[in-house]
Every structure is written in C-alpha cells, then in structure tokens.
Amino acid sequence: MKKEDMQTRKQKWFKKIEEEGKLLDPKEDHSRGLRALQNPMRREVLKFIGENTIPFGKIKSHFNLDESSLRFHLTMLEQALYIEQINNDWRLTPRGIGYLKNVEPRN
Incomplete structure (x- = not known):
C-alpha cells in the first residue's frame, strides 16, 4: 500500500473509531492490546491476514480451528x-499493520 493511501486510511479509521466511541482511556487501551497480543495464535492470525482482506472460512481452515474458538x-x-x-x-x-511492521520480525 502506498504511503499516501495508508495515511488517508489511517485518518479515516481514526475518525471512525472516535465517532463510534471505541477510543478508550490509554491505560485500558494498552491493557486490552496486551491481552490480545499475549496469545501466540492471535499474533499468527495477524500475520496470516497481513495486508489482505481474508474471509472467515479461509482463516478457519488455515488454522484448523472450530468456529467458536476462531x-x-x-x-x-x-x-x-x-x-x-x-x-x-x-x-x-x-x-x-503498524504492529506487523514495527514489532513482528519479518521472515
């Protein structure tokens, strides 16, 4: 994705989550992020999705998980x-995307 496209997407996304009231207190936000990323399966899901848009069924079959777990x-x-x-x-x-770019090592 081009840098300009990513910047535009980031601005739209931030405005959307702000309007939807999804922005939390920074302490709670960091806590929620940490809980989500502590699980190796969830980190693998992020890597699998990458810069793509992936259907639920494809993620489910790739990881061989039952529907409720996924x-x-x-x-x-x-x-x-x-x-x-x-x-x-x-x-x-x-x-x-920022997590993958800045935290996860690349192969």
Missing part, C-alpha cells in the same frame, strides 16, 4: 482495534 480470537483482536470486519471478511486496521 470467533473468540477475532473478537479479542477486533476489540483491541487490530482487525476489523467487513461483511464476512477480516482485515488489519492501521494499528494492526
């Missing part, structure tokens, strides 16, 4: 604002 992991990541759902597909938010 929904639990996706909900944790969504509540921590690392991913967002678009219809039945999932993609990383600017925060999720």
Whole structure:
C-alpha cells in the first residue's frame, strides 16, 4: 500500500473509531492490546491476514480451528482495534499493520 493511501486510511479509521466511541482511556487501551497480543495464535492470525482482506472460512481452515474458538480470537483482536470486519471478511486496521511492521520480525 502506498504511503499516501495508508495515511488517508489511517485518518479515516481514526475518525471512525472516535465517532463510534471505541477510543478508550490509554491505560485500558494498552491493557486490552496486551491481552490480545499475549496469545501466540492471535499474533499468527495477524500475520496470516497481513495486508489482505481474508474471509472467515479461509482463516478457519488455515488454522484448523472450530468456529467458536476462531470467533473468540477475532473478537479479542477486533476489540483491541487490530482487525476489523467487513461483511464476512477480516482485515488489519492501521494499528494492526503498524504492529506487523514495527514489532513482528519479518521472515
């Protein structure tokens, strides 16, 4: 994704979550993010999605998880604002992309 496109997407995303009241107190926000990322499966889900938009079924089959387990992991990541759902597909938010870019080692 081009730097300009990412900047525009980031601004729109931030405005959207602010309007939806999803911005938390920084302490709670960091706590929620830490809880979400402590689980190795959720970090693997972020890496699998990457810069793509992936259907629920494809994530489910890739990780060989039952539906309720995957929904639990996706909900944790969504509540921590690392991913967002678009219809039945999932993609990383600017925060999720930033995590992969700045924290996760690249292969």
